Amino acid sequence: MGQGSNAKPERISEAEHAVMEVLWDRNPATAADVSDALAQNRGWSLATVKTLLGRLVQKHAISASPDGRRYLYTPLIERSDYIGTETKRLVDRLFGGRAASLVAHLADQEALTEDDLTEIEALLKELKR
Template identity: 60%
Template sequence: MTERISEAEQAVMEVLWEESPLTAQEVAERVPAERDWSANTVKTLLGRLLAKSIIGHEEDGRRYRYRPLVERADYVVGESRRFMDRLFGGKLTPLVAHLAERDAITDQDIAEIEALLKELKS
């Protein structure tokens, strides 16, 4: 994915990644209620995502049904890479060290990381 998406656009994408294709009204009904977005707000965000070629749409009578063109896993990989590049010079170790120094890593996290490292080594 070349274009970045905003936090608001990501909320719409989360809905579409969960279920698609959906109409704008269906997306609006599924966006978390605490956002308190109108259908017009959701339509604006869908328009932005269409312009970025992150979603596609197909006609269904007089309305459109929207679907993601980017898989969630691919989005996460790209965003993770950008985050590490921007804040930690593209290296994982300084990120983990940063979290560990601030007690942001639990014993459970450590056990999961150790298991992952064992799996990667074999």
């Protein structure tokens, strides 16, 4: 977790994840900063972004600190922790907890490039050491 919080945040939706990505990149950020960053790709209004920020505060994924007439939002969970949790959830739910089944599925779907295979081989060699 980050920043000393022991409470596990609730599950983060896809929309909330988009907000988290901005906050991980621009830590801390105002609602306007987040809205500006998401406006091109998502077309969300400032009100929508503020709603998502409020949900993330309630889920203990971010904190809101007063800064004059606005709030600064800061992630309370690290991107790497979130990715680890979501990856485990995916492997558990879809592949019975077996990461090898995930890799086999990706290989069957021809979703792995030569570069991916090279990286996986290097990782396996490193893990065996």
